[in-house]
Amino acid sequence: MQxxxxxxRAIGSAKVMRQLTTLQRAAAMAxxxxxxxxxxxxxxxxAFLLPSPLNINKCxxxxxxxxxxxxxxHPLHSTIKHxxxxxxxxxxxxxHHLLDCYQDSIDPNKIEKIPATSHNPxxxxxxxxxISIPVDRESLTREAANAEEEVQVFSDGLAMEGKVGAAxxxxxxxxxxxxxxxxxxxxxxxxVHKAExxxxxxxxHLINMERKNGTTFALRSDNQAAIxxxxxxxxxxxxxxxxxALRLAHQINYRKRKTKYALTIRWTAGHEGIxxxxxxxxxxxxxxxxxxxxxxxxxxxxxxxxxxxxxxxxKAHNDRLKxxxxxxxxxxxxxxxxxxxxxxxxxxxxxxxxxLTNITPSTASLISQLRLTHIPLNSYLKRFKRADNARCPACxxxxxxxxxxxxxxxxxxHKRWALAHQVKKQKKxxxxxxxxxxPNLVIPLGNYINAMQCFTSHGEQSTSLxxxxxxxxxxxxPQPE
Ligand SMILES: [Zn+2]
Numbered sequence: 037m038q039x040x041x042x043x044x045r046a047i048g049s050a051k052v053m054r055q056l057t058t059l060q061r062a063a064a065m066a067x068x069x070x071x072x073x074x075x076x077x078x079x080x081x082x083a084f085l086l087p088s089p090l091n092i093n094k095c096x097x098x099x100x101x102x103x104x105x106x107x108x109x110h111p112l113h114s115t116i117k118h119x120x121x122x123x124x125x126x127x128x129x130x131x132h133h134l135l136d137c138y139q140d141s142i143d144p145n146k147i148e149k150i151p152a153t154s155h156n157p158x159x160x161x162x163x164x165x166x167i168s169i170p171v172d173r174e175s176l177t178r179e180a181a182n183a184e185e186e187v188q189v190f191s192d193g194l195a196m197e198g199k200v201g202a203a204x205x206x207x208x209x210x211x212x213x214x215x216x217x218x219x220x221x222x223x224x225x226x227x228v229h230k231a232e233x234x235x236x237x238x239x240x241h242l243i244n245m246e247r248k249n250g251t252t253f254a255l256r257s258d259n260q261a262a263i264x265x266x267x268x269x270x271x272x273x274x275x276x277x278x279x280x281a282l283r284l285a286h287q288i289n290y291r292k293r294k295t296k297y298a299l300t301i302r303w304t305a306g307h308e309g310i311x312x313x314x315x316x317x318x319x320x321x322x323x324x325x326x327x328x329x330x331x332x333x334x335x336x337x338x339x340x341x342x343x344x345x346x347x348x349x350x351k352a353h354n355d356r357l358k359x360x361x362x363x364x365x366x367x368x369x370x371x372x373x374x375x376x377x378x379x380x381x382x383x384x385x386x387x388x389x390x391x392l393t394n395i396t397p398s399t400a401s402l403i404s405q406l407r408l409t410h411i412p413l414n415s416y417l418k419r420f421k422r423a424d425n426a427r428c429p430a431c432x433x434x435x436x437x438x439x440x441x442x443x444x445x446x447x448x449x450h451k452r453w454a455l456a457h458q459v460k461k462q463k464k465x466x467x468x469x470x471x472x473x474x475p476n477l478v479i480p481l482g483n484y485i486n487a488m489q490c491f492t493s494h495g496e497q498s499t500s501l502x503x504x505x506x507x508x509x510x511x512x513x514p515q516p517e
Contacts, residue, residue, distance in 0.1 A: 083385075100142060116131065187207070192257070202232065230345050256303075266282065377407065388475070443467075
């Protein structure tokens with residue numbers, strides 16, 4: 037799990053780590069089009085790939101979280117549930133090492149479990165409620181206007197300032213609104229999706245508590261994923277709440293079976309100016325801030341602290357890794373230099389800028405090379421002993437550096453005019469930092485580089501430094517999870 041392995045570097049996990057780093061480096065070069073001499077950490081930052089030691093850390097954590105989700109009847113459960121593995125002296129397995137590494141950040145006993153067998157509610161003989169999700173905005177407004185149910189229940193769950201809460205509001209004509217709140221806890225343990233399901237469960241509880249029989253109910257949520265959970269096989273994180281909601285709905289159905297009771301779960305777009313929607317939004321904010329209704333008013337399932345959501349735990353760990361990467365990168369020499377150009381590194385901003393469709397892959401590669409400061413200009417070629425001197429071939433100045441090439445070379449002055457004009461339009465000074473930072477300048481910069489036509493001759497000299505088979509195919513990689 038550690039990048040600075042204390043033992044010999046040619047064997048064991050250190051060797052694997054090195055091999056994976058090499059592999060990822062090849063991918064980063066293919067994404068950015070950087071040269072073979074480009075430093076690995078700068079390539080990772082440009083391609084927005086989590087450095088491989090952190091990536092391995094991420095995979096190990098994900099594996100442990102998945103194992104922590106195993107139910108009691110799984111053979112691995114007994115191994116995982118003993119969090120303290122220090123006492124295991126003999127036959128230590130990889131699982132024990134994993135538990136050792138993450139004992140502070142994950143408690144397998146407090147993670148939600150996923151059942152081994154699935155139960156798809158759609159396949160059930162009788163659904164305890166109908167589900168309505170309008171396909172477009174018109175049918176949504178039409179449906180909202182023609183709502184015929186006597187009682188409208190609005191549920192909502194949200195995260196605010198790192199805290200998660202859920203609330204439900206029941207509106208019946210001529211009666212005061214009935215409201216329930218539940219503060220779930222911090223965002224590193226619970227997700228908004230889970231809060232939405234808690235909201236639906238609270239709504240069903242209020243419906244269950246209604247004395248008057250023979251009424252029609254509409255339970256409204258603004259989260260389609262939470263409603264669609266009832267159409268899945270209920271084996272994802274947070275779905276234990278949906279299973280409990282189904283159980284409760286069946287119970288209500290049975291109790292009111294001789295009346296005209298009917299329940300429809302409806303999707304309502306949030307913030308549509310509907311009175312109940314706005315009220316529940318306000319109440320959910322109150323719940324997120326920390327307010328919970330009296331425990332006796334809540335369903336028994338929600339009275340004890342809720343189990344930790346594996347998705348939230350993984351997300352929190354990934355955020356920690358990203359933060360670690362950012363700190364390491366910004367404290368490195370190259371990171372400090374690149375920070376002057378773009379304060380958002382490491383991020384996918386640069387990758388998005390050079391992935392525009394009207395930039396050719398080879399131009400995008402050259403812009404990446406400018407950023408990586410490894411580009412076949414003579415000062416670079418001299419440094420890597422591919423040229424006898426660092427002189428500028430165009431004006432015979434002493435050194436052909438990136439600054440000279442982009443800003444000062446008198447031979448290119450007339451071609452630089454269009455670039456300078458674009459910078460002037462934005463009322464900014466013509467500096468290296470601004471040229472390489474601003475996404476709007478990518479196209480003028482690309483045109484300037486292409487107008488030089490100097491990299492084709494340089495390229496011939498430096499083929500041994502570039503990757504032979506690099507297609508320089510630029511793609512935006514998805515953000516690491
Ligand atoms: Zn020059």
